[in-house]
Amino acid sequence: MxxxxxxxxxxxxxxxxxxxxxxxxxxxxxxxxxxxxxxxxxxxxxxxxxxxxxxSRIAPPRPPTHTSIPAxxxxxxxxxxxxxxxxxxxxxxxxxxxxxxxxxxxxxxxxxxxxxxxxxxxxxxxxxxSNVGIAPSGAGEAMQIDNAGLPSEIVERVEEVQGRLSNGRRKRAVPAAWATRADVAAYEVIAKAEAGDATFVDVDASGAQALVGGSDGAAVVDVQTGEVSETLAKGESVAAGAWAGEKAVLVIKAGNGGVVKVFEGAKEVGAIAAHAGPVNGVAVHPTGDVVASIGKDKSFVVYDLESMKAVAQVYTENELTACAFHPDGHLLAVAHQGTLSMYHTTTLTFAASFPLPSPAPISAIAFNENGIWVAAATASGVTVFDLRKEGAEAVVKEFEGSGVSGVQWDYSGQFLGFVGKEGVVVQAWLKKEKKWEEGLRSAVRGSGVGWGAKGRRVLVVGGEGVSVLGAKE
Missing domain, CATH: 3.30.40.10 (Zinc/RING finger domain, C3HC4 (zinc finger))
Structure with a gap:
């Protein structure tokens, strides 16, 4: 027991x-x-x-004292x-x-x-x-678009333009009478134009006209004088725009989505809706009749302006915030979550990626006319990449800035202009010395920047309209 x-x-x-x-x-x-x-x-x-x-048990003994062994x-x-x-x-x-x-x-x-x-x-x-297409409401006929690459007739045009433009690009000399670093350093505001709260600017190939736009439509501005010569999409909210030859391509906000509209002069000649949500940006191919747009739906769409139809759509993993075509047209760059991704234009397949040293949303992309450099703008500055390299070695230069939202190279490839909350800055690349020097720093704040003919004008657009910087005569 x-x-x-x-x-x-x-x-x-x-x-x-x-x-x-x-x-x-x-x-x-x-x-x-x-x-x-x-x-x-x-x-x-x-x-x-x-x-x-x-x-049955033995009776216990009487209590002993604590000094005893029993105790x-x-x-x-x-x-x-x-x-x-x-x-x-x-x-x-x-x-x-x-x-x-x-x-x-x-x-x-x-x-x-x-x-x-x-x-x-x-x-x-x-x-x-990623393997299905979207036919948004209000887009007319249902569009069968996917990521199988561009139609053969468009591929032919793209390859023809690439072969013509890439020949001798690296050996091209600076055009005669182009602005020098000393000229740029003397630039100041010489003209202004009322254009509402403009958010973007794109200068045409001649450098004579600029397309600007914002929440109250778009306008065509004379680069030399700053005067508004024509208004487009009056009363509509324009998120982005670019010249396609003599046509103007605008991204119009429509409810919870967006529409890509094409204008000849002040007349609308086409409208295409392909994104299932807002459209964040647009880029025009060097052919002048192929356009790409990027959207919040994590996709980019390629359009043929001859037929006014979307011909391909590719879905990515993240929302896209900026886009641009390579000067030769064989690459399309799109930005997402602090990374530049390159896609082959003809096949729309992935080519390469260039992550920022410090990841941040990219607001603008600009290719240098030398064909090997590309600049990406973020809220904290601008990073220049070399397309021939990979990883950290691809970073050519980082420029600090505050709230940078616009970046653009001049046609000669010597000057890189960017603008933000602290004003507009122009950095000059000295090819012989192989170094960078600041060419201009102005307090003119804005959200977009562009270059005029021969680098003699710098356009800055923002909440106060359009400011034209140049040398006073």
């Missing part, structure tokens, strides 16, 4: 009327006073539920009883903790399996989404 708590033969055994277990009276009464339950079954238990067990033995017995009770309590707590740990591990394993399944389903959905 052993105690259920200590596992030893009790000197004063009792039995529980509820569980039938035998205990040492001293141990069970101590446990009941602390917990009020049966230590084995955890049922409520009181001292009245204990029945003493009568056994020490009695003390040791009391200590042993306390240790046995503590050990039993610890064993119970250990068993309970093990049960809780097993339950937690089971729940964790189940959560990992659920996350893995959801991740797999997400990846499958993204892959399926």
């Amino acid at each position: 052993l105690c259920a708590i200590s596992g030893e033969a009790p000197q004063d055994p009792v039995v529980s009327t509820k569980s039938g277990n035998v205990f040492s009276r001293a141990l069970i009464e101590s446990y009941i006073s602390t917990h009020g339950t049966d230590p084995i079954t955890s049922e409520p238990l009181t001292v009245d539920d204990l029945i003493p067990i009568k056994t 020490l033995l009695s003390t040791f017995q009391s200590e042993w009883d306390a240790l046995a009770l503590d050990s039993f309590t610890l064993r119970q707590q250990l068993a309970h903790t093990r049960q809780e740990l097993a339950t937690a591990l089971y729940h964790h394993d189940a959560a990992v399996r659920v996350v893995a399944r959801l991740t797999r389903e997400r990846d499958e959905a993204r892959e399926a989404l």
Whole structure:
């Protein structure tokens, strides 16, 4: 007959009327006073539920003094009883903790399996989404567009222009009578034009006319005088725009989406809606009749202005914020989450990527006419990449700035202008010395910048309209 708590033969055994277990009276009464339950079954238990067990035994001796050996033995017995009770309590707590740990591990394993399944389903959905086209409402006929590349007739035009433009590009000399670094350093505001809160500017190939626009439509501005010669899309919110030869291509905000509209003079000659959401930017190919737009729906769309139709659409992993064609037209650059991604124009397949040293949203892209450099503007400055290199070695130069939203090279490739909250800055590349020098710093703030003919004018657009910088005559 052993105690259920200590596992030893009790000197004063009792039995529980509820569980039938035998205990040492001293141990069970101590446990009941602390917990009020049966230590084995955890049922409520009181001292009245204990029945003493009568056994034949030798009568205990009279209480000895504490200095005797029997007194020490009695003390040791009391200590042993306390240790046995503590050990039993610890064993119970250990068993309970093990049960809780097993339950937690089971729940964790189940959560990992659920996350893995959801991740797999997400990846499958993204892959399926990248292979389907979208036919937005209000776009007229349903458009079957995908990422299979451009139609053969457009590919022929693109390749013909690339072959013609790339021949001798690197050896091209600076055009005669082009502005020098000393000329640019003397530029100041010589004219202004009211154009609302303009957000973008694009100068035509001749450098004589600039297309600007904002929340109240777009306008054509004379680069030399700053005078507005024509207004387009009056009363409509224009997010971006670019010249396509003599045509003006504008991105018009329409509700929760956007439409690409084409104008000849002040007359609208076409409208195409291909994005399932807002359109963030537009770029015109060197052919003059191929256009690309990027949107919040994580895709870029290529249009043929001859047929006024969207001919291809490619989905990416993130929202696209800026785009530009290479001067030769064989590459399309799009920006997303602090990275420049290059796509082959004809096949629309991925070519290369150039991540920023410090990831930040890219607001504008500009290719240098030398064909090997590209600049990306962010809120903290401008980064110049070399297309011939990879990784960190591709970074040619970083320029600091505040709230930079517009960047543009001049046609000669010598000057890089960018504008933001602190004003407009022009950096000059000294080819012979192989170094950069600041050519101009003006307090004229804005959101877009462009160059006039022969680099003799710098246009800055912003909330105060259009400012024309040049040398005073």
